[in-house]
Amino acid sequence: MGQLTNNYDYSIHYKIWHDESDEHAELMINNLKHELSRFLPSSVTGSILDIGCGMGFALMTLKKMGYTDLYGIDIDDEQIAACIRRGLAVEKVTDTIKYLSEHELSYNIIIMLDVLEHIPVDKQILMLRAIHRALFLGGRLIVKVPNANAQLAARWRYIDYTHQSSFTEHSLSFVLSNAGFKNIIIPADGNTLNRPSRRIWKANVRAQWRRYLIHWIWRQAFVEELGEIVTSSIPFTLNMYAQADKI
Numbered sequence: 001m002g003q004l005t006n007n008y009d010y011s012i013h014y015k016i017w018h019d020e021s022d023e024h025a026e027l028m029i030n031n032l033k034h035e036l037s038r039f040l041p042s043s044v045t046g047s048i049l050d051i052g053c054g055m056g057f058a059l060m061t062l063k064k065m066g067y068t069d070l071y072g073i074d075i076d077d078e079q080i081a082a083c084i085r086r087g088l089a090v091e092k093v094t095d096t097i098k099y100l101s102e103h104e105l106s107y108n109i110i111i112m113l114d115v116l117e118h119i120p121v122d123k124q125i126l127m128l129r130a131i132h133r134a135l136f137l138g139g140r141l142i143v144k145v146p147n148a149n150a151q152l153a154a155r156w157r158y159i160d161y162t163h164q165s166s167f168t169e170h171s172l173s174f175v176l177s178n179a180g181f182k183n184i185i186i187p188a189d190g191n192t193l194n195r196p197s198r199r200i201w202k203a204n205v206r207a208q209w210r211r212y213l214i215h216w217i218w219r220q221a222f223v224e225e226l227g228e229i230v231t232s233s234i235p236f237t238l239n240m241y242a243q244a245d246k247i
Contacts, residue, residue: 011078013160018055020082028057029064036061036111038187039142039243046108049073049134052115053090056083063088073099097123100130107135113144114239116175117163124165128179135246141181145172147240150190151218156238169235172242181244190237191219 018024036058044066050058053072056079062070072090074080083090093099110131119127131141146156148166157166169186176184193215196208215236222231 008162010076010162013162014054014076014079018057020055020085025057025060025086029061032058032061033065035144035241036142037065039140039241040065040109041140045069047071047106048109048111049103049107051096051110051112051131052118053083053088054079054114056086056088056090058111058113059083059088059090060086097127097130100134104133105136107139109140109142110135111142113142116143116145117157117165117167118160120164125175125178128175128181132180132246137246139246141176141244141246142241143172143176143244144239144241147235147237149222149234149236149240150238151214151236152238167240169233169240172240176242176244180246182247183245184242185244186240186242187235188233189235189241190215191232191234 047069048067050072053059053074059070059072072083073093075094080090080092146166148168157163173184193212196212197205
């Protein structure tokens, strides 16, 4: 990504979370279908680029949803090889900004999931501007990053040695706006939880109450400092999504 070079074994990290089994792929596809569907247009036409495609789970998800004009790029040899074994159209790219500059006005949608945080902070807006140029007018970027508002934000920021940053909804909107994107939407996911049943003597209900109370206390800390109106728009999930349009 950008000017990063892959001179380390990144599989030490990603193999903790992912494998090439069909069972794991199906689990990832189901999760991503739920997450991505709200950001995708109703039409399944148009070209889509997945930046940092990893082992191809997002590409497999889009393919299952009916999209056919799909491409992926990544810096990691092993993950590219995993995609090729799945029959996905991918290639290894060590300089994403250069690649995008060679593909201006080429894509209807670009997705970048768990990638922006790996890019050095001083290169992030440059990367996003290159993405903006690579999109057709009316195109859309879908991005996912670590959420600095989450209860485990510090762990999520540093769980991956190659992470360069984390984001709040404000800082994510800032970099997207400075790259030229409009209609930026960052859903306030996980902002509230439903209050569990009162039958607290059941083990599963006790677990639900514990989760609810921890979340409630965390949210109240934000309300105390920022007020209810500001807090109501803050996402609290571990990861934060955004959609941003080129208009």
